[in-house]
Amino acid sequence: MLDRKFVLENLEAVRQNCINRGVPADSLTRFMDAETKRRALLAEAEEFNRQANDLNNKMKGATPEEREKLKELGKSLREQKEAAQKSHDELDKTVLDILAHIPNMTNPAAPIGNDDQANLEIALGKTPIPKFDFKPLDHLELGKKHDMIDFEAGARVAGAGFYFLKNDAVLLELALQQFAVQLLVKNGFVPVSTPDVANTHTLHGIGFIPRGPETQIYSIENTDLNLVATAEITLGGMYSGQVIEAEQLPLKLVGISHCFRTEAGAAGRASKGLYRVHQFTKIEMFAFSQPDQSDALHEELRQLECDIFDAMEIPYRVVDTATGDLGGPAYRKYDLEAWMPGRGTDGEWGEVTSTSNCTDYQARRLNIRYKNKNEKGTHFVHTLNGTAIAISRAIIAIMENHQQADGTIKVPKVLQPWLGKEVIGQPK
RNA sequence: GGAGAGGUGGCUGAGUGGUCUAAAGCACCGGAUUGCUAAUUCGGCGUAGGGUUAACUCCUUACCGCAGGUUCGAAUCCUGUCCUCUCCGCCA
Numbered sequence: 001m002l003d004r005k006f007v008l009e010n011l012e013a014v015r016q017n018c019i020n021r022g023v024p025a026d027s028l029t030r031f032m033d034a035e036t037k038r039r040a041l042l043a044e045a046e047e048f049n050r051q052a053n054d055l056n057n058k059m060k061g062a063t064p065e066e067r068e069k070l071k072e073l074g075k076s077l078r079e080q081k082e083a084a085q086k087s088h089d090e091l092d093k094t095v096l097d098i099l100a101h102i103p104n105m106t107n108p109a110a111p112i113g114n115d116d117q118a119n120l121e122i123a124l125g126k127t128p129i130p131k132f133d134f135k136p137l138d139h140l141e142l143g144k145k146h147d148m149i150d151f152e153a154g155a156r157v158a159g160a161g162f163y164f165l166k167n168d169a170v171l172l173e174l175a176l177q178q179f180a181v182q183l184l185v186k187n188g189f190v191p192v193s194t195p196d197v198a199n200t201h202t203l204h205g206i207g208f209i210p211r212g213p214e215t216q217i218y219s220i221e222n223t224d225l226n227l228v229a230t231a232e233i234t235l236g237g238m239y240s241g242q243v244i245e246a247e248q249l250p251l252k253l254v255g256i257s258h259c260f261r262t263e264a265g266a267a268g269r270a271s272k273g274l275y276r277v278h279q280f281t282k283i284e285m286f287a288f289s290q291p292d293q294s295d296a297l298h299e300e301l302r303q304l305e306c307d308i309f310d311a312m313e314i315p316y317r318v319v320d321t322a323t324g325d326l327g328g329p330a331y332r333k334y335d336l337e338a339w340m341p342g343r344g345t346d347g348e349w350g351e352v353t354s355t356s357n358c359t360d361y362q363a364r365r366l367n368i369r370y371k372n373k374n375e376k377g378t379h380f381v382h383t384l385n386g387t388a389i390a391i392s393r394a395i396i397a398i399m400e401n402h403q404q405a406d407g408t409i410k411v412p413k414v415l416q417p418w419l420g421k422e423v424i425g426q427p428k
Numbered sequence: 429g430g431a432g433a434g435g436u437g438g439c440u441g442a443g444u445g446g447u448c449u450a451a452a453g454c455a456c457c458g459g460a461u462u463g464c465u466a467a468u469u470c471g472g473c474g475u476a477g478g479g480u481u482a483a484c485u486c487c488u489u490a491c492c493g494c495a496g497g498u499u500c501g502a503a504u505c506c507u508g509u510c511c512u513c514u515c516c517g518c519c520a
Contacts, residue, residue, distance in 0.1 A: 039478075042477080042478070043478065043479080046478070046489045046490085047488090047489090050488065050489070052500075052501085053501090055500070055501090056501045057446085057447095059501070060447080070500065071500045071501095072500080073500080074499095074500030074501075075500060078499090078501095243438095243475090369475095373456090374456085376474095377475080377484085378476090
């Protein structure tokens with residue numbers, strides 16, 4: 001959520017930002033109108049309150065007759081205040097509703113464009129795209145060959161889009177978690193194992209809308225709880241309503257959680273297999289920072305993602321997300337897209353990580369602030385998030401890129417200690 | 429799941445309808461004094477919104493878990509709700 005005062009004072013910039021992001025900007029006129037009226041009504045209600053407070057103080061020394069008169073007056077003041085307050089509250093709801101749909105401002109350096117076609121490739125990973133002298137298999141075929149993934153059983157138990165990982169896929173999942181968490185702990189992240197559910201308020205704060213049409217979120221019936229789509233939700237919510245000492249910033253967390261997504265309306269060859277599933281495990285980075293730290297911290301998160309995928313010897317490219325493709329809370333976003341030889345006809349890039357600087361957009365709604373010692377008042381923190389490893393997609397990239405002519409799959413060196421082997425499968 | 433107790437400023441904690449503009453202590457900040465890993469003393473010390481100003485300068489409103497209600501007036505009374513603690517039950 002943007003600051004309402006900021007919107008009021010920077011109407012043209014906010015309007016242009018909406019246009020750049022492909023979000024309708026016509027609500028801004030309504031916003032301005034409602035917010036101006038709301039302020040006037042607030043002043044009115046406060047004035048009635050002040051008069052009523054004044055009157056209550058006179059009550060003490062009053063004679064019985066005076067008291068009766070004051071009572072009447074007080075009652076009418078209270079009624080007038082209630083009326084103003086009620087109109088104010090209604091307008092406030094309108095204002096907040098409009099505000100909720102206005103996206104965050106955008107880093108001026110982000111490429112401007114309508115959709116992912118305008119995304120800008122800004123870097124390539126250290127590992128070159130593999131050249132196979134045989135017909136490479138996709139991860140589904142490889143998974144079947146080495147008995148690693150069972151979609152049929154997943155469907156029997158939970159429906160399409162669910163799966164069982166088996167054998168070396170499980171070892172791989174655990175290895176990926178160990179590798180990512182240990183690397184991040186070495187870089188100053190606090191490891192956190194999070195709840196896999198969160199209440200609706202927290203989801204809203206991060207920018208998810210559960211229980212609406214086309215929601216990506218599973219909700220639990222007869223409760224206020226929802227299955228989380230990412231640990232970003234719980235890690236951000238972890239500090240909602242808190243005031244953090246400035247010296248503690250930046251505060252970096254690495255969360256482990258399951259992620260649940262309904263993936264409403266998504267299907268097709270491009271999302272076969274593990275690429276788009278209803279549940280996966282993810283290691284997620286999250287950080288709270290002071291405003292002047294967040295741009296540098298965002299670069300740091302991106303670099304860590306690169307380090308992780310370089311270490312796993314997976315070819316990837318870094319993409320600077322265009323304005324029209326940014327999520328509402330993001331001020332800037334980088335994606336890592338790994339090369340997936342089994343995707344499309346001859347291999348394609350597929351998103352494996354995403355890191356966003358959300359500036360104070362989430363913090364304002366979640367009310368997460370920081371305080372400088374010996375300084376009056378508080379400020380909103382900036383929040384940032386980034387995928388360390390989304391297990392299911394990382395498994396695709398590993399299996400498909402590291403497959404060999406003899407049918408086996410090389411285990412990246414950094415993961416070997418946890419798998420206890422150098423290759424998956426028997427050569428033949 | 430059942431029974432009970434409780435949620436007050438950074439912390440401890442007093443406060444059961446109007447001098448609450450929330451006592452006191454701790455912590456913290458500034459001054460004074462004595463002097464040496466500190467003591468004593470005086471003063472200050474919450475957050476957010478609106479207005480105002482050269483200026484957190486002054487004024488004002490709200491906030492005692494949260495949301496409602498009663499009342500001229502609520503930290504205080506009533507209802508709901510969330511959370512914490514204790515005991516019991518169940519359980520990995």
